Amino acid sequence: MVGAVTTTTTEELDAAVAELLDVLDSGRLGSVCMALEAVDIAVAGDWSAEGVLAARERVLALHPRSRAEVVADCVRGLLSIWRPGPETDAQRQARASMIRLASLVSQGWPDGPAREQREDWLHLLGRQWTLMEGDRAVELIRAEQAAGRPVDAAVVATVRRTAIAIRPPQQGTATELAAELDQPPLSPGEAWADQVLADLAEEARGGGRAWAELVGHARELKSAKPTARWEKAGQALLAAVGPEAARERITAWLALVGRPRTLELVAEPHEEGLGQFDPYNLDALRGLALLLALTPARPESARVLGRLVVSALRKAPGIGPRAPKVANAAVAALARLDGTDGLAQLALLSTGVTYKGTVKELDKALRERAGALGVGQAELEELAVPGYGLDGLGACVRPFGEARVELLVEGVRVRQGWYNESGRQVKAAPASVRREHAEEFKEFKASVQEIEKMLAAQSDRLERQYLARRSWVYGPWRERLLDHPLVGTLARRLVWVVGGTAYAWLGGALRDAQGAEPGFTGDEPVELWHPVDHPAEAVSAWQELLARHGVDQPFAQVHRQVYRPTGAKGAHCDRFAGRSVSQYRFNSAATDRGWHTQVQLLVDNSFAGPRRLLPEWGLRAEFWVTGTDADWGEAFTALTTGEVRFYPITAPENRTQAGSGEYGPVLVPGLELVEPVPLVEVPALVLSEVLYELDLCVRAAGPE
DSSP, X not given: OOOOOOOOOHHHHHHHHHHHHHHHHHTOGGGHHHHHHHHHHHTTTOTTXXXXXXXXXXXXXXXXXXXXXXXXXXXXXXXXXXXXXXXXHHHHHHHHHHHHHHHHHTTTOOSGGGHHHHHHHHHHHTTOSSOSSHHHHHHHHHHHHHTTOXXXXXXXXXXXXXXXXXXXXXXXXXXXXXXXXXXXXXXSSSHHHHHHHHHHHHHHHTTOOHHHHHHHHHHTOOSSSOOHHHHHHHHHHHHHHOXXXXXXXXXXXXXXXXXXXXXXXXXXXXXXTTTOOOGGGHHHHHHHHHHHTTSOOOHHHHHHHHHHHHHHTSEETTTEESOHXXXXXXXXXXXXXXXXXXXXXXXXXXXXXXXXXXXXXXXXXXXXXXXXXXXXXXXXXXXXOOOTTOSBXXXXXXXXXXXEEEEEEETTEEEEEEEOTTSOEESSOOHHHHHHSHHHHHHHHHHHHHHHHHHHHHHHHHHHHHHHTOOEEHHHHIIIIITOTXXXXXXXXXXXXXXXXXEEEETTEEEOTTOOOOOOOSOOEEEEOOGGGSOHHHHHHHHHHHHHTTOOOSSOSTTOOOOOOTTOOTTEEOTTTTXXXXXXXXXXXXXXXXXXXOOOBSSSSEEEOOEEEETTTTEEEEEEEXXXXXXXXXXXXXXXXXXXXEEETTXXXXXXXXXXXXEEEOOXXXXXXXXXXXXXXXXXXXXXXXXXXXXHHHHHHOOO
């Protein structure tokens, strides 16, 4: 197959047409497809060109049986090119050419000898994300319907995706066809949807309709917030199948979301469809998540909703987060779960989610729960951390019949020590545990995974308290952090300032650098110790002391890199200037640390540079970067780093014209320009932490 499209001269076109006519005259049907492809390349796919009209009519005048053989050759060409995943430009062009030629030659879709080729063609339609040669494909599907043959569910799914992708002004035959195809209720090809369809089919064979009505009701949810009427109807449908049975089945369905597609797709131009959720199924996903919140709350319900948020926000090529509305619905469902399990998941997600829309929903949910409990949001996030059944500080014993497992938190991992029925230590869970306690063991494994996720999240949250300007009172701090069965495993490996003096947990008690144990009243202020606030001798003393006691800190604290304004002149810092970094890697790393970033493109527009909002300090940090290496209309591959500045948080935001390197506010009438804050006036901890974060991000992103 020829795959490259090149500019073609009139002589080359004439030669290609002459070769096609010669093949037709000589009756060499096996060579017609190849000759057609040569002409297709010469006219760049435009068969309405005057120079090829006569040849086109000759092809269409072939006997239906002969035309069917040519279509078969085109379909075989398609099948030889087909493969899941990304494809090269040459493969994409060759595939498009074969589709176009099969459509051209098969006009009228002759019956009889072409039946096998029609089935192959329909098979390929079901493997596309959206229909290529849409009108011809719709014509084929209509012919199948007219002949009384059912349309395969995979083909229905392709038609639906095509209709959703078409903008209203261009809606036509595919949109009309999709509106008629109301079965199956979900588009197949995704593990969770396939399971739903299988369960509904089994129910239908038994004459039931209750589960089908419940899924149909889930699909009716079209807005972010369900109406009271929708909820009332949902509760009635849940009662019809049994609330506990509904919880178990919906949980099982949602647990499959995000698994690899069960039906591989032909690669589409620009990798369209890769990694995406089927858009037709999104409303059902949102509805099922919110219906789950109306069932009896269980730990697994909260876990599966938390995983749904993460899966829905996973990025797909070219589109970013693949289903933000599903993620937001899952957050709303978590907020409505009774008990602490939903709250724990919200707290866990709040430390890792960076997509702005979902962050907003998480903050809203946590604020509402905090308001209901009469505490601040930061306090709520601490209260929300469960103990996970740990009966000591980071340790517990879990029996499984006569066998048992001993858990011990080590860093941000959980070590498992298994013992069989005779009390002998073994490397893994005994077969009797897997066999006789399957459900308990499944719940146990999920709990261990969640503990490790929560440990990592709490470590990140504690590190962020520097710029959050968080402080505590000794009594609540001791209860929620130092003595908490999970968070305590982290807090006891950090240095704290209590009542103005630094302490760490050493030898089973809080001790200062000299080893003395304090006596506290319970009202002393507490904050995280930071090396920027202390002389080098004190920092070295803590480094040596923790090393002597074998303390492995959850994040760099006593060995934290410190950045000071010494030697810096004026109001900007050039410490990281002049480096080339990957835009996408930098934005990813910076977003994870709380920076606001925007992808810069080579277009006639302005963009804000990376910025860190510091509301507790009344400041905003800006990192001025310039995009490099891009074609017009494309995102810059690399960024050249510039200076760091600090402004009052209410100051106008500075922006840069794409690729210019010049920053300034958008000038509007009445705008008051605000000068940057001199570095010596920026609080030492703020300056040090902002530069520390940027150092990590620049290292992670470069050189490009």
